[in-house]
Amino acid sequence: MRLQRPFFARPARVVAQDLLGKRLVRLVNGRLLAGTIVETEAYCDSDQPDLACHGHRANGGKPTGRTAVMFGTAGFAYVYFSYGIHWLFNVVTGEPGQANAVLVRALEPVLGLEEMQRVRNGRSVAQLTNGPAKLTQALQIDKSFNGANLCDPHGVLWIEDAPPLLPAAIGCGPRIGLGKTPEPWFSMPWRYWVCGNPFVSV
């Protein structure tokens, strides 16, 4: 069944780890595209401000046009446009009024591999969804999904529940691509992945 609001309405780091092993599903033209989440990153915990997070970097930590959804209700999609080319998919977490979100960085393809390969220019299965902008392309997620309700029973994008992983199967380390974000946030180990999974991003 589709994960519901209470699952998402928890601190970003908790949700980030719990999302590993769940399945991100997209319905397009009557076809299901799906992949198991194998890598995530947490941004902005309520208890400690996170300078790497868009919600804290811009406008002194107050909502802006782009970051408004992050400050909203958990279980909605925050889709962000980067480098003039790529869309990155996040899930809003925590309480309303806080800029908490989890970036989905990699999937293991499960359903609709041919369709994914078609929109990914015929790339090999190994390179279909092993990066944050690759998976949005494969699942055809763009700005029209910014603010989408992932808990809507009739929605075309949602996350399917699955048994939790053993803690020992979860690896963690610093987040990727933070650029000039100052310490200590630059080195905070808020990136999580499924140990040994070949679809974790490079």
Next chain:
DNA sequence: AGCACGATTAACT
């Protein structure tokens, strides 16, 4: 109104 830059990727040398 203008400008610098980014939670990346792919194609180079």
Next chain:
DNA sequence: GTTAATCGTGCTC
């Protein structure tokens, strides 16, 4: 290892 692609957003003037 290096770099072009490419544009919305937020900040400064």
